[in-house]
Amino acid sequence: MASFLAKRLTLMIVTMLCASFVVFAVSEFAPGSVARRTLGPYATQQQVDLLSERMHANDPLPLRYEHWLGVLVGAIPDPLENPANGLNFTDPRGAQYFGNFGYSTLYKLPVNDVMWTRLGHTAVLAGIAFALIVPLSMLFGILSGLKEGGVLDRSLSVICITFTSIPEFASGVFLVTLFVILWPIFPGTSPLDTNGGGGWSIASQMVLPVAVLVLYDFGYVARMIRVSMIGVMEKPYIRTAILKGLSPRQVILGHALRNAMIAPFTVLLLQLNFLISGVVVTEMVFAYPGFGRMLLDASMFGDIATLEAATLVTVFVAVVTQFLGDLGYMLLNPRIRVR
Amino acid sequence: MSKDSQSSEHPHIPVLVEELKTGAISRRHFLRTATLLGLSAVAAYTLSGVANPFIDEAEAADALPKGGHLRIGMRCMEIKSPHQADFAERSNVIRQVCEFLTFTGNDNITRPYLLERWEVSDDLKTWTLHIRKNVKWHSGRPLTADDVVWNLKRVCDPAVGSSTLGLFTGYLVQEYDTGEKDASGKPKKSSRLWSDKAIEKVDDSTVRLNAFAPQIAVPEHLFHYAMFIIDPAEKGVFGPGSNGTGPFELTEFTVGKGAKYKARKDYWGTGPYLDTFEFIDLGDNPGASISAMASKQVDGLSEADAVQVNAMKRLPHVQPYGVLTSQTGVARMRVDHKILGDKRVRQAMRLAIDRQKIITTSLLGAGIPAEDHHVAPVHPEYAALPKYGRDIVKAKKLLAEAGYPNGFEIDMVTRPDPIWELNTVQALAEQFKDIGVKVNIKPLPSAQYWEVWTKVPFSLTGWGHRPLGIMTLALAYRSNAAWNESGYSNPEFDALLDQADGILDPKKRSIVMAKIEALMQDDGPLVQPFWRTFSTVMDKKVKGFSVHPSQYIFANQYAVTA
Numbered sequence A: 001m002a003s004f005l006a007k008r009l010t011l012m013i014v015t016m017l018c019a020s021f022v023v024f025a026v027s028e029f030a031p032g033s034v035a036r037r038t039l040g041p042y043a044t045q046q047q048v049d050l051l052s053e054r055m056h057a058n059d060p061l062p063l064r065y066e067h068w069l070g071v072l073v074g075a076i077p078d079p080l081e082n083p084a085n086g087l088n089f090t091d092p093r094g095a096q097y098f099g100n101f102g103y104s105t106l107y108k109l110p111v112n113d114v115m116w117t118r119l120g121h122t123a124v125l126a127g128i129a130f131a132l133i134v135p136l137s138m139l140f141g142i143l144s145g146l147k148e149g150g151v152l153d154r155s156l157s158v159i160c161i162t163f164t165s166i167p168e169f170a171s172g173v174f175l176v177t178l179f180v181i182l183w184p185i186f187p188g189t190s191p192l193d194t195n196g197g198g199g200w201s202i203a204s205q206m207v208l209p210v211a212v213l214v215l216y217d218f219g220y221v222a223r224m225i226r227v228s229m230i231g232v233m234e235k236p237y238i239r240t241a242i243l244k245g246l247s248p249r250q251v252i253l254g255h256a257l258r259n260a261m262i263a264p265f266t267v268l269l270l271q272l273n274f275l276i277s278g279v280v281v282t283e284m285v286f287a288y289p290g291f292g293r294m295l296l297d298a299s300m301f302g303d304i305a306t307l308e309a310a311t312l313v314t315v316f317v318a319v320v321t322q323f324l325g326d327l328g329y330m331l332l333n334p335r336i337r338v339r
Numbered sequence B: 001m002s003k004d005s006q007s008s009e010h011p012h013i014p015v016l017v018e019e020l021k022t023g024a025i026s027r028r029h030f031l032r033t034a035t036l037l038g039l040s041a042v043a044a045y046t047l048s049g050v051a052n053p054f055i056d057e058a059e060a061a062d063a064l065p066k067g068g069h070l071r072i073g074m075r076c077m078e079i080k081s082p083h084q085a086d087f088a089e090r091s092n093v094i095r096q097v098c099e100f101l102t103f104t105g106n107d108n109i110t111r112p113y114l115l116e117r118w119e120v121s122d123d124l125k126t127w128t129l130h131i132r133k134n135v136k137w138h139s140g141r142p143l144t145a146d147d148v149v150w151n152l153k154r155v156c157d158p159a160v161g162s163s164t165l166g167l168f169t170g171y172l173v174q175e176y177d178t179g180e181k182d183a184s185g186k187p188k189k190s191s192r193l194w195s196d197k198a199i200e201k202v203d204d205s206t207v208r209l210n211a212f213a214p215q216i217a218v219p220e221h222l223f224h225y226a227m228f229i230i231d232p233a234e235k236g237v238f239g240p241g242s243n244g245t246g247p248f249e250l251t252e253f254t255v256g257k258g259a260k261y262k263a264r265k266d267y268w269g270t271g272p273y274l275d276t277f278e279f280i281d282l283g284d285n286p287g288a289s290i291s292a293m294a295s296k297q298v299d300g301l302s303e304a305d306a307v308q309v310n311a312m313k314r315l316p317h318v319q320p321y322g323v324l325t326s327q328t329g330v331a332r333m334r335v336d337h338k339i340l341g342d343k344r345v346r347q348a349m350r351l352a353i354d355r356q357k358i359i360t361t362s363l364l365g366a367g368i369p370a371e372d373h374h375v376a377p378v379h380p381e382y383a384a385l386p387k388y389g390r391d392i393v394k395a396k397k398l399l400a401e402a403g404y405p406n407g408f409e410i411d412m413v414t415r416p417d418p419i420w421e422l423n424t425v426q427a428l429a430e431q432f433k434d435i436g437v438k439v440n441i442k443p444l445p446s447a448q449y450w451e452v453w454t455k456v457p458f459s460l461t462g463w464g465h466r467p468l469g470i471m472t473l474a475l476a477y478r479s480n481a482a483w484n485e486s487g488y489s490n491p492e493f494d495a496l497l498d499q500a501d502g503i504l505d506p507k508k509r510s511i512v513m514a515k516i517e518a519l520m521q522d523d524g525p526l527v528q529p530f531w532r533t534f535s536t537v538m539d540k541k542v543k544g545f546s547v548h549p550s551q552y553i554f555a556n557q558y559a560v561t562a
Helices: A002-029 A034-039 A045-054 A061-073 A111-146 A151-165 A168-182 A202-233 A236-243 A248-260 A262-277 A280-285 A291-301 A304-332 A334-338 B003-007 B012-022 B027-036 B041-048 B053-063 B088-095 B145-155 B164-168 B286-294 B306-312 B343-351 B355-362 B392-401 B419-433 B446-452 B469-476 B491-501 B506-523
Strands: B069-073 B102-104 B110-112 B115-120 B126-131 B173-181 B187-193 B199-203 B206-210 B248-254 B258-263 B276-280 B318-333 B367-369 B408-414 B437-443 B458-463 B530-539
Touching: A002 A061, A002 A304, A061 A304, A111 A151, A111 A202, A111 A248, A111 A262, A111 A280, A111 A291, A111 A304, A151 A202, A168 A202, A168 A280, A168 B286, A202 A248, A202 A262, A202 A280, A236 A248, A248 A262, A262 A291, A262 A304, A280 A291, A280 B286, A291 A304, B012 B027, B012 B041, B027 B041, B027 B110, B069 B286, B110 B115, B126 B145, B145 B164, B145 B199, B145 B206, B164 B469, B286 B306, B306 B318, B306 B530, B318 B343, B318 B419, B343 B392, B343 B506, B355 B367, B355 B419, B355 B530, B408 B419, B408 B446, B419 B437, B419 B458, B469 B491, B469 B506, B491 B506
Parallel strands: B069 B276, B408 B437, B408 B458
Antiparallel strands: B102 B110, B115 B126, B126 B206, B173 B187, B199 B206, B248 B258, B258 B276, B318 B458, B318 B530, B367 B530
16 A cells, blocks of 8 residues: 555656646747736837846746746745845745745735635535535436436436536526526625625525536536446346345445446546636636636736646646545455455 | 916917917817916816816715715736836726826816926926825825926836836937847847936925927826826835825735725815725626626626627616727738738728728727727817728729739737727728738737737737827837837828927817828828727716726715615
């Protein structure tokens, strides 16, 4: 187990390093300098050059990557926070500490002050959505998979495919038209602020974004569970269980479900990745101050420090969910444990 | 008018009064020029015989309810130094705390604001600015000439990165050779005040600008969105708790989320009527703004395009507002391009478009036709020229003469946001097809677009409202101007512009402006389809709101009913 954990940890670090370098390299080829974006369209070239120099934006790519890595592990102080630059970038934690993601050129704040709040907001949204997606998709998947081709299977399949096919922005607009304009029982945006939210409670602000995510995602997972369930229901041990007189409930819960969940388990965990980093459309539609919107704004602005930090977080979530998937496999399937 | 102010009256003002009486100039010309020459707006309105809007405003202000909280939806991007403010949104966040020396109203008339009054010499080179004596910073310290001098000098430092530098270039600021060479071996240039005495303190409440060239638009330049008066002690840094002379104190600011303000009790000027005020960031999705208005999560928007306004018109609590501006989109052509460099090609492009159809399709009717010279009917110096419409036959003939009888193919760069810019490019491309010009549309995200906007051969650029036509002409078309995106260089145009800058008499200036406009229509680097109507929406409970053509928000003028 220890060597398994060590391997996984090493793999995670290598993946993170590769991903972070790829983001740096890709940003290098994106047109437009951070200094220009910071100063705006009407600044003269001379003003842009001056700021580029102060931000070390003209240093070669490997040097900038090395600086970024050094700052992250706390080996060197963040050069942008040097008062001599005149950029007024200050981090209350200091310029040199482990886990220093640097200074956001977009938000004019340390990345640690921006990212974790945004991630927290998205985690709440994702958590509620996930808590609804799992039981709903299991219910739909199992009921569909019990009798392939039956009326129930066909009906549920139509519902699942329909909802999965509607993009988030379309279902968002549809729900807003229905529940904000025609029958105004929910707020149209989710600033997560009761004052700014116009007196709407935080809970009411969560309803529509969560609904959009659940509608978009549950059908896909349900389809995966359905296929797996159909496969399991055709296995000889299920036939044996039925023939030895077990009730349908005992057959499903005692024999079928556990085996049917092995493949969909990974799919379910992959949804966590999507819910953390892929909810940008939902966040845009409902003006939700989350991680996805931050990622979009940072990439449009060329805020490399925020982009890198966000990349590390998403890679971390991906690797951890994979790891949990492997552990889950072991629990669900004893044969994997033996190997 | 007091005896003192009469004694310092500009000698041209009696001439203007006489010309107004004889009908030689319009009331608008009179109001604008007389106020620029230092006559108070109240006196100018009285002399012009126009109903004094100040009396109505004062009466309306007395009737406004006091207290309450107002929320306006607006993008809240990062704010840096107020002197670097580059868009109306960023400037709006700062404007509630820091103020300008002058104020250009919705009527395009510029008045003193932090200034009590100004005087200008006969040659329009010496401007004496008298600072209002009852203005205090939040900290309690009075506003002084030292503060104003520090601010004016700071924006002239290229290292600060203020766009005001561009406006001051040509009369207070000069370019010079640094003696260094850039990577391509060209000499590096920089800018500096033309003289140590260019901006000087006269006494504790008086500042003098000594220009090397005549300039009539100084008061309007002092209302430029980055020309805030900030506390020198804060060294250009702005954020919650920053000192200012304005009506509110910024208590909280989060990029992408919003800005919160608390009203000052000891504000020197009008209002504030609200207790607290807030900008809420609703992101880039236009649908979110509509949703927020529908569920009353905001009381208004800083801007709403025609599509949004149409969607919200049916909401019973929403009041739409609109004002015709000099905001426009310009399809500009690099004059150093092989094909577009031929003025016959540029003329053909201008004749190829149906302006009204473009307004209908890309602005949903919210605009009026423009005339390819970038001077708007709302500008006081606008000279009306004979209109011309779409003429495909003539356009094709011009193309044939230029050596392109079958047209040509060209890339046109634009931005997908705001959507009216992309819509306009699509409409233009369709119409250019009729003269054989195939346009390949190349949309670029805003940040990337602003990297190349002065370099690409053919693009559409959105230009904001400015109170004077000559301001935009000087910024965008004068030879070697910083924002000269088309590379246009015409000594005759430059000379006419210099001439217009220094002419006081509106009648004489109008003659010069007509020459400039005709020159632009003949030789200029642009196809300009329209002038936009700037629109927004507010909840009907918001009182005292009127839409400013520059998209400026002045929360001290607004109130809310319970």
